[in-house]
Amino acid sequence: MTADDYGTLRTVLRNAAQDWIDCYQNEDRPQELVWAVDTFRWLYLAAPPAWLSAARTDLIVGLQLGFEQSGEVLSISEAIELGEQAVREAASESARARQSANLGNACRLRYEATGVRADLERAVRYGRQGLDDSPSGLIRAQRLSNLAFALRLRYELLDRPPDLQEAIVLGDRALDAVGTTQPQRSRIASNLSIALRLYGAARGDVDVLRESRQLALDATTLPGSLAIDRPGLLINAGLAAVELARITDTARNLEQAETMLQGAAAIADPAHVDRRTALINLGLVARAKAGLPTASRQEIDQAVDRSAAATAVLAVNDPDAVTCWSGLARAHWMRFERLRAPDDARRAVEARLAAASQRSGSPGQRTMSGRIAGEWAMVTDDPASAVEGYQLALDRLNELIWPGLQRNERERRLAELAGLADDAAGACVAGDQWNNAVRCSEHGRSVLWGDRLRTSEVDRLAAVDLALAERLLEVRARLEALEVLGRRSLFADEVTDRDPR
Incomplete structure (x- = not known):
């Protein structure tokens, strides 16, 4: 097949694939998405050198959409591998920016599936590179929103307020850059709504939470909004209502949240992640209602049933x-x-x-x-x-x-975990597991307290069993002797085994 023949065939097949993607997004028909991805894969495998880059880009985008629907990590990993090739082989700055933006989005998707922090850091880095030479309008809006998404996820992981603040700024810019009738506006609004909800919840800001809820609700009725995005928007609005209920202590917000989440579960495809998310959060709302002083037996039973339903999916x-x-x-x-x-x-x-x-x-x-x-x-x-x-x-x-943990964070965690080893040892004693009591106490001491709580642990254990406490002291003495030998060995290794560089 000549390059010209391939180009003609590609136009026909690519248009068909795009129609299938539109059906998937507007009518929530996942089979059409499978056909589209298969078509992009065939076009990539059959592409002559002149068309290879364009065909690869189509396949990368298709694999990302396929992953959003199926959640198969192999699919998004393939997209990342192809994206890395595309960035390396980009022929211009604008092409490199485009491929970097696609790669950053793929890394973010894989992070959401696997929790590997390196993917999230790459998502932020490539997302920034994607803004280096990007056109105005919709394309730039999407890149701004995707970078904001990655920054918001990093905030959730590392609790860095500047990341969340930047995510809100970028989200605002993205929303300003996209037209009110463009289908992608609802997804951009969804990203911004989540960032606002997190910000409002962290600061206890009722006005910001109301803005988050309203932004998500308004996006569900935007002209041209994608059907596949509506469950997620209702979920975002519902979660904002949950936070409002937490801050204002009003049951009405919980009722609103329940209505929105039920709506999301009803319209989401059974295999889509949004339905699972809606069911999980319906359990959250049910537990919040069951925790109210006025909760009925029926509401408490419903909390159990809905929480069980969440684990089932x-x-x-x-x-x-x-x-x-x-x-x-x-x-x-x-x-x-x-x-x-x-x-x-x-x-x-x-x-x-x-x-x-x-x-x-x-x-x-x-x-x-x-x-x-x-x-x-x-x-x-x-x-x-x-x-x-x-x-x-x-x-x-x-x-x-x-060892590398910052001192203030280390002290905070130590304070939260104080008493854990003692409680574990006490449970072992209660269960007649004497040897395990020593192991639990020693393991906890070696990690948490060092020498600081040496006596308090023994005193508390002695109150339960004096003989066990005496044995614990004997074991500690032996361990400390081994620790001294260990320190000497480590010091010797440090002197003799130097990095050759």
Whole structure:
């Protein structure tokens, strides 16, 4: 096939693929998106050298859309690999900016799926490069919004207020740059709405939260707004209402949030991530309503049912898994506190243990879940489950307290974790696991306290079992001797094993 013949065929097939994408976005028909991606892949594989760059760009965009629908990490990883090639081979500054913007968006999508921070940092870096030589109008608006998205995610991960402030500024600029009738305006408004909600929630600013809610609601009725974006917009509006309820302590905002989230769940495709997100947040609203002093038995039962429904739709290694299992645990525990049913207490502890076991969760989330599981299990006289929970919490300590951590953050975490090792040892004693009590206490001490709480741990343990406390002192003496030898060995290695550079 000659380059001219390929060009003619590409025009026909590319137009068909674009029509399928439009059907997917406007009518939520995912099969058409599959056809479009397959078409782009064939065009890329068949492309002669003169058309290779253009065909690759189409495939990158198609793979990103496909990932948004399917959540398959292999798909977005392929888009990133192709994007890296495209950036390296870009023939001009404008082409490099275009490919960098696409690559940054792909890195952000993979970060959302895997939680790998390196992808998020690349998303910000390539997103900035995408603005270097970008045209005005819609294209620039999309690039501004995508960079704002990545910055907002970095704020959520690292709690850097400047990232969120910049995300809002960029989001405002993006919204100003896009026309009121262009389909992409709803998605740009959605990104800005989320950033405003986070800002308003952090500052307790009711006006900003109302702006966030209204921006998302207005975007659902924009001329030309995409059907596939409407569930997400309703979710954003609902979450803003949840934050308003938290700050203003008004049940009316919870009712509004519930209505919006139910609407999102009703119109979202069953396989789309938005339906899962809506169900997860319906559980959140149900728990908030169940926690009100005026909550009825029906509302408490609904909190349990909706929280269970949220765990049922979790994907493998879902980043929301810890949140969902913790939510189910809270719902069962609320019902246990109200009705004192032992089965609810057992299920609450089981759900907390499940949360602490989720590899997709952050170390802080998993540590807290394990500790709470231990505390609840001790309340209900289940030392075996308590030991399991405390052990899961202790297993994450090295990830929470590491040598490079800033001093103020280290001290804050130490304060939050104070007493964990003692509680774990106490649970072991209650469960007649004497050797494990020593291991738990020693592991916690080595990571958390060093020498500072040397005596308090022994005193507290001695109050439970004097013989065990004496044994603990003996073990510590041996460990300290080994630590001295270890320090000497490390020092020798540092002197003799120098970096050859």
